[in-house]
Amino acid sequence: MQFGIADARHPNDQQAAQDKGQMATSLLEKARSFFVRKPGIKSKPKMNGNSATTMKALVVQQDKSVAVERRFCPTVGPNDVLIKVVAIGQNPSDWKHATYISQPGDIIGCDFVGKVVAMGANVPKSEVKQGEVRWGFVRGGVSKDVGAFAEYVAIEWDLTSLVAGITPAQAASLPIPLVTAIQALYLYLRLPQPFPQPSPDVKNKWILIWSGATSVGQFTIQLAKLTGLKVATTASPKRFDMLKAWGADVVLDYNDPDVIRKLKEETGDAIEYGLDCISEQNTYTAAQQAFCPSGGHLICLLVPQGDLPRPDVKTEFMLAYTALGRDVEMGGSLVKSVPEHRALHVKWQKLVTGLLKEGKIKPLEVHEMGGLEDVQKGLDLMKNGQHPGKVVYKVAELK
Ligand SMILES: NC(=O)c1ccc[n+]([C@@H]2O[C@H](COP(=O)([O-])OP(=O)(O)OC[C@H]3O[C@@H](n4cnc5c(N)ncnc54)[C@H](OP(=O)(O)O)[C@@H]3O)[C@@H](O)[C@H]2O)c1
Numbered sequence: 287m288q289f290g291i292a293d294a295r296h297p298n299d300q301q302a303a304q305d306k307g308q309m310a311t312s313l314l315e316k317a318r319s320f321f322v323r324k325p326g327i328k329s330k331p332k333m334n335g336n337s338a339t340t341m342k343a344l345v346v347q348q349d350k351s352v353a354v355e356r357r358f359c360p361t362v363g364p365n366d367v368l369i370k371v372v373a374i375g376q377n378p379s380d381w382k383h384a385t386y387i388s389q390p391g392d393i394i395g396c397d398f399v400g401k402v403v404a405m406g407a408n409v410p411k412s413e414v415k416q417g418e419v420r421w422g423f424v425r426g427g428v429s430k431d432v433g434a435f436a437e438y439v440a441i442e443w444d445l446t447s448l449v450a451g452i453t454p455a456q457a458a459s460l461p462i463p464l465v466t467a468i469q470a471l472y473l474y475l476r477l478p479q480p481f482p483q484p485s486p487d488v489k490n491k492w493i494l495i496w497s498g499a500t501s502v503g504q505f506t507i508q509l510a511k512l513t514g515l516k517v518a519t520t521a522s523p524k525r526f527d528m529l530k531a532w533g534a535d536v537v538l539d540y541n542d543p544d545v546i547r548k549l550k551e552e553t554g555d556a557i558e559y560g561l562d563c564i565s566e567q568n569t570y571t572a573a574q575q576a577f578c579p580s581g582g583h584l585i586c587l588l589v590p591q592g593d594l595p596r597p598d599v600k601t602e603f604m605l606a607y608t609a610l611g612r613d614v615e616m617g618g619s620l621v622k623s624v625p626e627h628r629a630l631h632v633k634w635q636k637l638v639t640g641l642l643k644e645g646k647i648k649p650l651e652v653h654e655m656g657g658l659e660d661v662q663k664g665l666d667l668m669k670n671g672q673h674p675g676k677v678v679y680k681v682a683e684l685k
Pocket of ligand 1 (some may be wrong): 377378379462463466497499500501502503520521522525540563564569586587588604605606607671675676
């Protein structure tokens with residue numbers, strides 16, 4: 287059973303034949319789409335002074351590239367806020383969806399930051415104000431209506447978080463990477479949340495964050511330190527200073543053939559917890575081997591495959607999308623969301639505003655790469671492993 291986006295491939299030859307056949311239909315469909323309302327694309331009722339009815343959105347094409355098209359603005363449900371997007375953040379899941387999962391016509395993108403321009407009837411005015419800037423994520427790339435790489439996005443209000451003390455571009459580094467780190471530590475590893483104080487039960491226990499320079503890894507290091515843990519991490523040597531600045535206690539090169547022995551030596555052979563931010567066979571195999579003699583608990587971000595060397599290290603797959611409170615279908619399988627997933631997400635969406643203001647969590651260094659029209663370039667770089675770090679785009683001025 288395979289949940290990993292990276293492995294959900296179409297057989298190439300079968301796909302090529304399908305693509306040819308669909309190409310002609312697509313051109314006709316594109317020409318019609320300006321004039322004909324497609325099933326599933328609803329016009330948005332004018333609400334609270336927001337007058338836009340159509341928007342630009344980044345849409346998956348027959349050849350799996352993405353291009354800007356015009357779509358109707360999303361419909362705003364009673365518990366939703368309508369966000370006018372000002373910045374978006376790029377994640378590996380964006381190119382993986384476009385390449386392996388999305389259908390032509392799906393709107394791509396998960397992470398957004400923007401201004402509240404309309405609110406559903408049930409949104410509590412004490413919690414959300416018209417005009418304030420909030421961030422969040424949706425699962426883009428699986429429907430013709432929902433995707434963050436667009437001028438507007440509608441989302442349940444409590445799945446968003448107020449931006450304070452940081453720029454929209456910085457806030458665009460937060461959504462999926464930060465939420466993944468939160469869910470990994472406090473839902474899957476069941477570590478005590480650091481409020482009101484870090485728990486003495488886990489003080490100075492060791493966590494291994496394999497590939498800590500990933501976006502997920504950088505937030506996991508910050509949260510692990512807040513939680514009172516000691517952090518061992520792996521990365522390319524050029525990232526060592528950055529990871530030490532985030533608070534990592536031990537930083538080693540994942541390409542060093544002696545990395546497992548060194549991890550054991552430098553942690554006193556005491557690693558009990560782990561998050562593998564790459565989760566390929568060579569990485570979780572190595573991560574498992576670095577655990578202490580009595581075993582422990584390792585979280586993977588793709589589904590672990592094949593034989594694992596350490597049955598005493600519980601190795602578990604997680605998917606951040608379940609934080610949105612819905613089951614997730616991926617690679618032909620269903621990943622269940624239980625109420626606790628959404629509840630933890632909602633709780634932290636409120637907490638994070640204060641943690642950012644107090645400087646207890648910091649956004650990532652971002653690389654601004656243009657606007658919606660430039661996303662394809664960024665996706666290509668990321669697909670080839672050449673992206674400079676956290677890539678974000680400006681969709682609109684914040685006015
Ligand atoms: N399951 C989920 O819910 C979930 C959620 C978020 C992300 N993910 C997945 O988690 C992975 C990381 O996402 P991200 O956004 O954090 O990534 P990212 O920010 O794009 O990570 C980039 C970094 O990955 C490191 N890297 C690349 N290949 C590596 C390898 N073979 N071994 C070790 N490190 C390697 C490099 O670190 P150095 O510079 O140190 O070489 C690079 O700087 C992706 O596969 C993504 O799809 C899954």
